[in-house]
Amino acid sequence: MYVLELAGEDDAFAAREAASSCSGVSELAPGLVSARSVSQIESLALTRRASVLIGHTTATVADARSLLEQASIDRTGTVAVRARDVRGTSEVDTQRIERALGRVLTRRGFAVDLDAPDHELRALFSADTCALGWLTARSVRNFGDRMPTKRPFFQPGSMDPLLARALVNIAGARPGVRILDPMCGTGGILVEAGLVGADVIGLDVQPKMVHGADKNLNRYLDTGSDSDTETGSGDILRGNATRLPFRDGEIDAIVFDAPYGRQSKIVSSEDEGNANENGLPSLVSASLDEARRVASRTVLVADRQWDEVAEATGWTIEGSFERRVHKSLTRYILVLE
Ligand SMILES: C[S@@+](CC[C@H](N)C(=O)[O-])C[C@H]1O[C@@H](n2cnc3c(N)ncnc32)[C@H](O)[C@@H]1O
Known part of the structure; x- marks a missing residue:
């Protein structure tokens, strides 16, 4: 499964566009949809990024941390965590989340590289939901x-x-x-x-x-x-x-x-x-x-x-x-x- 970060404010329209190249597109939270398979993300106007979904939970730092602690991670190389307050609705402190999730990953043996990581963990917080995923594709914003x-x-x-x-x-x-x-x-x-x-x-x-x-x-x-x-x-x-x-x-x-x-x-x-x-x-x-x-x-x-x-x-x-x-x-x- 994947999580897509939508652009703009109109989720139904953005989800309709995403469904033109991704399968099983379904609402996850305001500004976020899940998808079973993704392709041509780079061509989409109303999707910014797609990540391989680790899972989703309630929008608290504690739940996000335990979701990441329990996740199986079949990756090697350096990592960076980027947290987002999607639509500004979650009232979370994104820097605190990045530090907390970064600590989980370093305890699991990963080195952090904020400039050019091999893997970027997206921590997407909206009003009630936090989705965690590994960034896999971005759309071209030109x-x-x-x-x-x-x-x-x-x-x-x-x-x-x-x-x-x-x-x-x-x-x-x-x-x-x-x-x-x-x-x-x-x-x-x-x-x-x-x-x-x-x-x-x-x-x-x-x-x-x-x-x-x-x-x-x-x-x-x-x-x-x-x-x-x-x-x-x-x-x-x-x-x-x-x-x-x-x-x-x-x-x-x-x-x-x-x-x-x-x-x-x-x-x-x-x-x-x-x-x-x-x-x-x-x-x-x-x-x-x-x-x-x-x-x-x-x-x-x-x-x-x-x-x-x-x-x-x-x-x-x-x-x-x-x-x-x-x-x-x-x-x-x-x-x-
Ligand atoms: C709203 S504009 C299209 C704007 C266009 N999407 C753009 O971004 O520039 C509608 C166009 O329809 C053309 N038009 C009007 N009647 C037409 C017809 N019967 N057959 C073909 N074009 C027609 C007009 O000349 C006008 O350029």
């Missing part, structure tokens, strides 16, 4: 390099890379998987999918978005055929999400961020070229219809609920999440099968 304002092409309303990464992971992005964003805007979703190795295709009705997304993909993905890096291939086309230029079932998963009534251009199926908010329901409905024709999974993001439209177009809602961005924007996420 999302800041790809913040929308740092990309070659920027537009207001671009999605941040952390959310985009979580969405593409939930959609199943990985090498050999074809991901389509039929309303790609600046291409942020596609960049994250490409970076985890998926082959990505983007569509947008606006030529400036097509050119801009193409620039962004070129900056972050090695889209040349002779490239030997691990990013997937990338293609951006001008097109309409309601009339996708793909055969039935040709795409593995679709991820898209529907226009926000207030700021994005909306081009509905009947009224191409005419931007207006009234076209939004028909645009989302026609796009979900097309999505179902070409793919068996869609992750839809929007600034409002589209549950009824999703079900009316034949999709089953497999997950539903809300993420508050600021006081006038909440993003609604639907995972559709």
Whole structure:
């Protein structure tokens, strides 16, 4: 078993992302989940670390110490203990825990090396639970390099890379998987999918978005055929999400961020070229219809609920999440099968 340290405040959403590459993900305590098996931790946005679970107990130093004293430890080399007050809810003194657990390990014959230990013991304290585990993997936290304002092409309303990464992971992005964003805007979703190795295709009705997304993909993905890096291939086309230029079932998963009534251009199926908010329901409905024709999974993001439209177009809602961005924007996420 493993213990995963989640990022952010929304455990249900983070656990859903973790379940895209780990099996048996189940809530352990606020900010922590357990998993039966783990893989691709380095690609996850909302999991920071995974550790081989030694066990869990109540959140007291005495119980943590006796859990470690009784644990079988099949390891050699140097160790360091790192304690964390997960979400600041446990009121423990992390330095005291590190010293107490460090003493247990030195009594068991381990040398301590705080700078470059062979093994890092994670002591994770939340309000009622303490989980102990040996660190085995961390996610790569370089999302800041790809913040929308740092990309070659920027537009207001671009999605941040952390959310985009979580969405593409939930959609199943990985090498050999074809991901389509039929309303790609600046291409942020596609960049994250490409970076985890998926082959990505983007569509947008606006030529400036097509050119801009193409620039962004070129900056972050090695889209040349002779490239030997691990990013997937990338293609951006001008097109309409309601009339996708793909055969039935040709795409593995679709991820898209529907226009926000207030700021994005909306081009509905009947009224191409005419931007207006009234076209939004028909645009989302026609796009979900097309999505179902070409793919068996869609992750839809929007600034409002589209549950009824999703079900009316034949999709089953497999997950539903809300993420508050600021006081006038909440993003609604639907995972559709
Ligand atoms: C909310 S934005 C996408 C933002 C994008 N996720 C990003 O991070 O930049 C919606 C996009 O849908 C595009 N759009 C609107 N109607 C469309 C249609 N019928 N087909 C394809 N794209 C459309 C708009 O041009 C806009 O770029």
